[in-house]
Amino acid sequence: MTRIVVHDPRGYPPKVTGKRLASRPDTLNGKTLYLVDCLFDNSEVFMDQLRRWFAEHLPAVKTKIIKPRESWVDDPEMRAKIKEDGDAAILGVGL
Amino acid sequence: MELEKAGIPSVAVHTNVFARLAQSTARAAGMPRTRQCYVPQPVVDIPPEQLRAYIDGTDPVSKKPFMQGIIEALTKPLDDEDLKGMSFDRSTPRLLEPDTEDNLRQLFLQNNWTDFLPVILPTEERVAAMLKGTSHPPDKVVGRMRPTNFREAWELTVEKVAVNAVMAGARPEYMPVILAHAASGISARSSSTTSLAMTSVVNGPIRNEIGMSSGIGAMGPYNHANVAIGRAYNLLSINGQGGSVPGDTYMGTLGNAYNYGHTFPEAEERSPWTPFHVQQGWKPTDSTVSIFFGGRYTTSGFGPRATWKEKFVRCLTAIDHNQAPLIVMDPIVARLFVELGFDSKEKLSAWCAENARMPAREYWDDQWVQTLTHPLAVAGVEPFASKLKAPPDEMVTLYEPEDINIVVVGGETQGAFRMIGGRYVKSATISVDAWR
Numbered sequence: 001m002t003r004i005v006v007h008d009p010r011g012y013p014p015k016v017t018g019k020r021l022a023s024r025p026d027t028l029n030g031k032t033l034y035l036v037d038c039l040f041d042n043s044e045v046f047m048d049q050l051r052r053w054f055a056e057h058l059p060a061v062k063t064k065i066i067k068p069r070e071s072w073v074d075d076p077e078m079r080a081k082i083k084e085d086g087d088a089a090i091l092g093v094g095l
Numbered sequence: 096m097e098l099e100k101a102g103i104p105s106v107a108v109h110t111n112v113f114a115r116l117a118q119s120t121a122r123a124a125g126m127p128r129t130r131q132c133y134v135p136q137p138v139v140d141i142p143p144e145q146l147r148a149y150i151d152g153t154d155p156v157s158k159k160p161f162m163q164g165i166i167e168a169l170t171k172p173l174d175d176e177d178l179k180g181m182s183f184d185r186s187t188p189r190l191l192e193p194d195t196e197d198n199l200r201q202l203f204l205q206n207n208w209t210d211f212l213p214v215i216l217p218t219e220e221r222v223a224a225m226l227k228g229t230s231h232p233p234d235k236v237v238g239r240m241r242p243t244n245f246r247e248a249w250e251l252t253v254e255k256v257a258v259n260a261v262m263a264g265a266r267p268e269y270m271p272v273i274l275a276h277a278a279s280g281i282s283a284r285s286s287s288t289t290s291l292a293m294t295s296v297v298n299g300p301i302r303n304e305i306g307m308s309s310g311i312g313a314m315g316p317y318n319h320a321n322v323a324i325g326r327a328y329n330l331l332s333i334n335g336q337g338g339s340v341p342g343d344t345y346m347g348t349l350g351n352a353y354n355y356g357h358t359f360p361e362a363e364e365r366s367p368w369t370p371f372h373v374q375q376g377w378k379p380t381d382s383t384v385s386i387f388f389g390g391r392y393t394t395s396g397f398g399p400r401a402t403w404k405e406k407f408v409r410c411l412t413a414i415d416h417n418q419a420p421l422i423v424m425d426p427i428v429a430r431l432f433v434e435l436g437f438d439s440k441e442k443l444s445a446w447c448a449e450n451a452r453m454p455a456r457e458y459w460d461d462q463w464v465q466t467l468t469h470p471l472a473v474a475g476v477e478p479f480a481s482k483l484k485a486p487p488d489e490m491v492t493l494y495e496p497e498d499i500n501i502v503v504v505g506g507e508t509q510g511a512f513r514m515i516g517g518r519y520v521k522s523a524t525i526s527v528d529a530w531r
Contacts (some may be wrong), residue, residue, distance in 0.1 A: 092108030
């Protein structure tokens with residue numbers, strides 16, 4: 001059988017540079033936990049339920065709900081705010 | 096992942112159908128151990144008590160209690176793998192290993208490099224012939240593409256575009272038009288759950304130079320250039336962005352037939368109105384490609400007849416109003432609109448914008464208006480902020496005049512028009528001449 005040579009049709013992916021995760025605290029007690037509502041439809045309701053769960057089960061965790069300025073767009077100001085007075089974050093829901 | 100880089104321990108919550116996508120995105124970002132937890136799909140339109148049940152319940156991916164996973168994700172100490180992340184080089188080869196034609200066809204299918212229809216295998220000779228359709232060197236970078244804005248962008252060279260053009264069955268003379276599509280940076284294969292597809296419109300002298308058809312069947316499979324260019328745009332999007340694979344790099348729940356390719360030229364010579372690209376500030380002698388984002392709906396009608404206003408309002412209010420329409424109409428319809436006093440496209444667009452209205456409660460009760468527009472309204476951005484203040488039964492407009500675009504095409508066998516989901520992105524008219 002004749003063998004032929006053809007081009008690979010795929011584009012060129014960027015090189016992946018590894019990034020480390022942030023160090024974890026031993027406990028969330030006494031810490032400020034940001035609940036990031038990513039603005040996907042109904043995520044506001046989900047985050048409110050999450051806030052209620054912490055109030056009931058882990059009241060020593062201070063929760064704050066925060067939203068980016070727009071959907072699907074990075075919000076450096078929001079990230080700066082979380083970095084300034086937050087200790088951890090839960091982001092959701094959806095991609 | 097940006098928060099992790101800033102030193103904030105984080106966990107992302109997704110619905111379970113996104114597990115593969117979320118994990119591959121984290122890997123491609125160099126943070127494969129990003130901590131993620133999952134709830135069942137869907138979250139949209141689910142009442143609070145059921146969302147609470149998700150929180151109290153089990154993560155459908157890890158099979159552990161959801162909140163146990165959340166707490167562990169934020170407090171479990173890092174191990175060596177977490178600390179180092181993952182660096183790797185994913186370069187793709189220029190040429191594949193030699194093999195038989197049958198085996199190579201099978202390889203292309205298995206790797207999801209096609210639209211599942213037969214392709215022309217991109218041999219070195221065929222690609223070299225295709226490259227003669229442009230003056231640009233093979234290694235020149237044309238643009239970058241990605242399936243969605245949270246994925247990494249891949250790079251396309253002139254040669255890679257030529258490879259995909261060969262696969263689509265294109266001819267070398269189509270290359271400048273295909274390269275212009277690639278240079279847009281807008282993928283024809285968005286991974287959106289909403290099954291997006293792109294419509295592209297070609298304007299200027301290139302239409303006739305390469306034998307595109309704006310006549311009978313222009314939007315269907317009845318002209319080689321129209322079809323091959325549209326198909327090439329989709330194939331180069333699939334391969335140029337690192338795939339369009341269900342569950343990984345494609346999440347469109349219904350899929351979209353426009354993803355085979357949807358490219359046609361405007362019937363400039365038979366239109367009574369200014370060509371689309373000239374409306375955008377280009378010269379009539381410029382050749383361009385304009386890309387319209389959406390393709391989720393199509394409505395149609397014939398006329399205009401005595402009740403055209405009612406028909407237009409019904410069409411404009413029935414469509415997915417978070418995605419402005421591209422109105423395509425046969426020259427017969429366009430000329431009759433001129434007789435009705437609409438001597439420019441802009442006048443008809445303005446009429447549509449003014450008269451397409453629905454109650455505010457319906458306007459806001461749309462998943463994508465809620466997700467994309469509501470945050471802008473809350474931030475005070477007009478005209479959305481005013482619409483948010485409107486009482487629920489107040490009739491609010493859906494579009495601004497500049498949101499509604501019109502292109503004339505068709506063979507004059509019928510006075511037909513269509514409204515197709517097609518938001519024009521303002522930077523999305525690209526020079527074809529620059530790629531000759």
